Amino acid sequence: MEEFLFAFLNGDILREAWPILWQGFLYTLALSAITVPLGLAGGVILALLSTSGPRGIRLAAAAWTDLFRAIPPLVLLVFLYAGLPFAGIDVGAWGAVAIGFFLNTGAYYGEVLRAGIGSVPAGQMEAARSTGLTRGQALRHVILPQAVRNVLPDLVSNTLEVVKLTSIASVVALPELLFQARQAQNATYNATPIVAAAVAYFLLLWPLVRLISRLENKAMAGR
């Protein structure tokens, strides 16, 4: 027992590692604050193109979505960060993260939102258009609000995955939480920093998990 506490819940080690763990936590927060909105924006664009564009655009959006769901995000990130410079394009670490997540999580959010738009009855668009609203106005004020509501649990669930996925940013030299924890572990030969990172992720994501359950219960009750 004492050995277990020493290896996993070691107060001295935690105190020592705290500064870099805190820094990593801030990086993870910043990465999430960038990747979630970018992914959502990409998702909205893809969902609109794949449901409401002309036929050619719809097909292109669907192919785009397939492509970026099939490419592992880690590969995409490494390519953007370490591959593009060979073409004379250097987007930097943050640029690579922004572009990579826009492409990857945008494709996932896009699929969720597309399903949401598909769940809104066709009569809603017809009613809106019959009053003189343009297609864009109808999408914005009538279709999208209902679409988002219909897939809210899935959107939040996807967001959870995006936050966890930010840990891959360490491959482009952004010292996020998991990376810092491993650094601390290597320096101290002790697993406590990893446990601390797990607790930090939990505290960050648990509210989202609760939110999903509540939304799902509400959706069930609404049936």
Add this chain to the structure above:
Amino acid sequence: MTRPAPSPAAAATRPIVDARGLWKRFGPLTVLKGVDLSVAERELVFIIGPSGSGKSTLLRCLNRLEEPDDGSIHVDGIELLSRATDINAARRRIGMVFQSFNLYPHMTARQNVMLALRKVLKQERAQAEEAAARALDRVGLAERMDHYPAQLSGGQQQRVAIARAIALEPRVMLFDEPTSALDPELVGGVLAVMRELRQDGMTMVVVSHEMAFAKAAADRVVFMADGEKLEEGPPAQIFGDPRHERTRAFIRQIDRH
């Protein structure tokens, strides 16, 4: 483009709706086969016919929710099918009420009415709120303004839908089976609102199976079958002395219900 001379009856008042030679195909199915329909100002025209006759499609062509393959549609002097026509501007003058109400479920009754006032007519919030309140009052729902559609009965929802359309002060109102989705005891309230609109001089085109209402309120009844207009005339003639065999069969069948 030359147009056929108007019939003597229609010459008295310029028709508000003037559709000519409408054709519509869905894949292998031809649902409109060169249909003409002209509606004069303040006229209430009833379109009846068996299901699949094309009557709803005809109505939906009149605000271009359905795109005819051929023909022309003038509404209030504007050619709807011309590429140069701003269809959104034209639709402001054409109100439509649907069988399934199609209220926006995430908005209150008043917000449902306000949306187009704000976004299409670009009214200020206060002005739109007032106009929406007036429209809802006209359909007898002033007290339910802040209710969401799910909190209203089917009849009340349909009256909100009517308010949403009339708030834009359209020149003509299209009704696509407005009472077909309603429980029998809720039909009366919707018909009462339609009767009042009629008394206020609204031009109306109604696709419906409410024959009693047609007999009492319609100026003209159009009978359609298989994508063609087979017969039209005053309700007394269509219901009392139909000329066409198909009309006779249809009326007999309806009367039995």
